[in-house]
Amino acid sequence: MTYCVALKLNAGLVLLSDTRTNAGLDNISTYRKMFFFEEPGERVIAIMTAGSLSVTQTTIARLQEAIDHPDSGEHNSIMKASSMLGVVGVIGETLSRTRREIAAQHADLRQSQASASMIVAGQRAGGEMRLFLIYPEGNHIEATEDTPYLQIGEHKYGKPILDRVVTPATSLEDAQKAVLLSMDSTMKSNLSVGMPLDLAIIEKDACQISAKRRIMQSDAQFSAMSDAWSEALREAFVQMPL
């Protein structure tokens, strides 16, 4: 499984993904699930993926092919789409087509084995920051003021903390804490989500990746935060009247 979460805040976009991929419990690997497409100052697009690795890798490869070789069969470059809505349309169409082709070519695959979803975040110069979730069928929803975050994969464990602390006014620093704690709760309760993590920040109107960080198992800062949060929760729990 997977857990990816993204926030759309007044100050920018914050993305976090894990890297654990499993084909059964005894076949666990590490694969990046966060991908960037960037022309600094003009546009930045970040994609996070969940679901069949075969579908997501092929989809990302086709998006890259359309950028690198516009004469190939893949001719809709997300770097040329005139808006983020156009970008998410191209990605949705590519995901849906790839999923259907893989399922059709491999009749033994169950429906769920050839399924995938994606989160797309980004901004074009002159446009707004936008954050979308693309379903396996290719259609999408968008984050709003009311619900400023989107999740894919194992989303339930990490949802309560987001519901409690995230609003559009949340600072980028607090937002990083929120997504890391949301991921921490998920990893503590579900083995199929695991380190290392990929974190990215896209500041408003920067139209480029403002910061990215790979957080390894040995990351002292993350461990300290995780321990501090456990301790704070236990302390709050003990202090709380019944």
Next chain:
Amino acid sequence: MTYCVALKLNAGLVLLSDTRTNAGLDNISTYRKMFFFEEPGERVIAIMTAGSLSVTQTTIARLQEAIDHPDSGEHNSIMKASSMLGVVGVIGETLSRTRREIAAQHADLRQSQASASMIVAGQRAGGEMRLFLIYPEGNHIEATEDTPYLQIGEHKYGKPILDRVVTPATSLEDAQKAVLLSMDSTMKSNLSVGMPLDLAIIEKDACQISAKRRIMQSDAQFSAMSDAWSEALREAFVQMPL
């Protein structure tokens, strides 16, 4: 949906269930999901149910029928079984048979529509406290020192808090806080779990229900606890270094 959680602690058993039942989002009702079978001082059995209301109601009715009318077709009374293992065996057999019969009689039902699971907690005089989870197929697992809690229904939202604070040494008072906060997180993130709640305590070796409480939407104590926890979480979050 449903959320039911039970803890087996050194000091006793703690059970909490919600009461929301839905057939589609536009057909929401309140049904008790916690049932007691008790001969004070001799044995106490508490059952919590999740899944198809048709299956769980029929199963509970058959268990009651076997107690009230031993000459009926239902002749295995859980009040006569010689151990908690015997009790859980009877309940598992009754659940599995009921589920299969309902599915067989109503061919249009999808498999998932005629499915149900149960948590069974209790003690017989001279025996140990025991806590079981019964799967739709009738087989069961048991809570242990390592994992002193069991959940059925929408279990993911409320698992992180249990993983962090519950051990067999947890006091009955702290245990009530833990299950109520676990439920609170679940209700905040999932509309299909809702008030009122049923809470029950079975103290070790009492062989009877030591306390039970129905918590209504208007319950000031629960609201205060929920608010205090949200506040404590937000405070801990703000204080925490990134």
